[in-house]
Amino acid sequence: MIYRNAIIIYNEVRNVRNALIGGALMELAKVTSKGQITIPAEIRKRLGVKEGDKILFIEKAGKIEMMNSSMFALKEAQRAFRGAAKKAGLKNEDDVTKMIKDMRRES
Numbered sequence: 001m002i003y004r005n006a007i008i009i010y011n012e013v014r015n016v017r018n019a020l021i022g023g024a025l026m027e028l029a030k031v032t033s034k035g036q037i038t039i040p041a042e043i044r045k046r047l048g049v050k051e052g053d054k055i056l057f058i059e060k061a062g063k064i065e066m067m068n069s070s071m072f073a074l075k076e077a078q079r080a081f082r083g084a085a086k087k088a089g090l091k092n093e094d095d096v097t098k099m100i101k102d103m104r105r106e107s
Helices: 002-020 041-047 069-081 093-106
Strands: 055-060 063-068
Touching (some): 055 069, 063 069
Antiparallel strands (some): 055 063
8 A cells, every 4th residue: 555655746746846847757867886777667668669779969059869779760761762763764663673672673
């Protein structure tokens, strides 16, 4: 019962804190003497970070953003390819399949 009440109080404190900072998620982590931190569970969950994943830190407009490096790479690849299908005249999956078969025949 005490544990349950502690969780309820903790959640209420988080709700108040989040209201004070405009609804943004805010977590706290302590830096060790070796410069290491433990990323809070809720942040790991939102970033989709699992054991062994790499984290990317990017400075933008004086702020540091932290993100899953795999997701960043995927987004960058998607951005680079944006509009490429239209330029290549690909309108549907059949066009893509035909293009792949043609390329395989040529190689």
